[in-house]
Amino acid sequence: MLELAIIGGGPAGLSAGLYATRGGLKEVVMFEKGMPGGQITSSSEMENYPGVAEVKSGFDFMMPWQEQCFRFGLKHEMAEVVRVKRKENHFVVVLSNQKEVEAKSVIVATGGSPKRSGVKGEDVYWGKGVSSCATCDGFFYKNKEVAVLGGGDTAVEESIYLAKICSKVTLIHRRNAFRASPVTLERAKNEAKIEFLTPYGIEEICGNDSGVTGLKLKNLEEETIKEIKVDGIFVLIGFNVNNSVLMQEDGSAICATNEYGQAIVNLKMETNIPGLFVAGDLRIDAPKQVVCAAADGATAALGAIEYIEHHK
Ligand SMILES: Cc1cc2nc3c(=O)[nH]c(=O)nc-3n(C[C@H](O)[C@H](O)[C@H](O)COP(=O)(O)OP(=O)(O)OC[C@H]3O[C@@H](n4cnc5c(N)ncnc54)[C@H](O)[C@@H]3O)c2cc1C
Known part of the structure; x- marks a missing residue:
């Protein structure tokens, strides 16, 4: 034994x-x-x-x-x-x-x-601008613009963390309501560097040989498409x-x-x-x-x- x-x-x-x-x-x-x-x-x-x-x-x-x-x-x-x-x-x-x-x-x-989101471009740019850990990779985006995908406590808390390092954080969530605790959400809303984009989904993570350059987003109510420029995206959906x-x-x-x-x-x-x-x-x-x-x-x-x- x-x-x-x-x-x-x-x-x-x-x-x-x-x-x-x-x-x-x-x-x-x-x-x-x-x-x-x-x-x-x-x-x-x-x-x-x-x-x-x-x-x-x-x-x-x-x-x-x-x-x-x-x-x-x-x-x-x-x-x-x-x-x-x-x-x-x-x-x-x-x-x-x-x-x-x-x-x-x-x-x-x-x-x-x-968990991965499965959106187009995620696998291509995983580790080259797509990350699942702000504590691990946030520092690589010092003074740069990033996005966060997710609506739970982790996504909102990590957005607050990233806002201390990055120049702008766009928090993308497919619903208008968040699962994150109201206290955490309030802290995020008071953070000037965080922009909330709801109800939005990601259609595609775009990039080139150097990595992620932007996102193609869809407004899930109005079905309209918009593009934003980011250097990195944190997929924090579980x-x-x-x-x-x-x-x-x-x-x-x-x-x-x-x-x-x-x-x-x-x-x-x-x-x-x-x-x-x-x-x-x-x-x-x-x-x-x-x-x-x-x-x-x-x-x-x-x-x-x-x-x-x-x-x-
Ligand atoms: C892309 C990425 C980047 C990261 N960057 C950082 C970073 O910069 N800094 C940092 O501190 N952390 C980072 N992390 C997090 C870190 O890797 C984890 O917190 C850490 O590896 C957890 O260690 P663990 O031993 O608990 O589990 P794991 O690392 O998940 O190891 C578990 C092991 O168990 C094996 N296993 C699973 N099921 C079975 C089974 N049934 N039978 C036999 N074997 C099994 C798996 O093959 C695996 O090797 C990163 C994670 C990822 C995914």
Whole structure:
């Protein structure tokens, strides 16, 4: 039986692997369905990890993480996990190839991915002017004009954040009413640099070899088209968490989750099931930043070491 199974090899899973193996656990396997590294490997520029002054692509940034973990004995199995189940006082990790692996403790770090709008030009300019994270990429648009697509708390809060950096923020939403909280909305309305465009949808994200140059927009009431010039567009319409491994055969989740399917954890990344930890973007209130996911992974690993020690 493994001492610890880690599911997911993004910043949270790799950091958990480092802390677990370096902390003395012997049989630790990280199950990752693709190449380790996680979402950030799709980013062309990563410049906000403390202590790493050099700007790197997400892929280059994540390469040494694996090397460091494997040096301390973390084993990597390239496999997709279907689910994690409870069996007596331990866990069973079920893989897509039908194999079942038993473990004393499990850290689930399967992350998630930002929702895409599917509008024309989005895939073409993704990472070249189209972004899903203002905290990550807002600084690249210092004193430039950007747009935000979305009507929830994230879209409105990130518009306020961007207004502190950019010269103008156009907030585009397909309805006149916003899902964002009234307090947040009021703050955005008081921000002179934010222009609200409702009820508008994006027909096309336009650009050239250098990236995004503008948007073709449609007024959804009047059916009229207008074009605006922007240097970047932030698509903030939601986030899908990869929580399928938590789901049991009867459709229930192995641990408590909220209405968005995010795992409910405490400050030690413990779920309500002893020995089961969730770290990174899959947990409630995740800031969705590499540094935060890495910290979660370390915290979860320390918790797992303590749990295994007390359940010998
Ligand atoms: C385009 C882009 C740019 C970003 N830029 C920045 C930035 O500049 N700065 C910053 O701090 N953050 C940035 N982020 C956010 C950052 O990447 C995430 O917050 C971070 O990667 C979350 O780490 P994680 O380990 O929780 O999950 P993830 O990175 O999502 O990793 C989860 C891993 O689990 C694996 N997995 C999922 N399901 C299974 C399964 N069933 N079985 C096995 N493996 C599975 C996945 O393949 C993946 O490798 C960016 C994100 C994106 C998408």
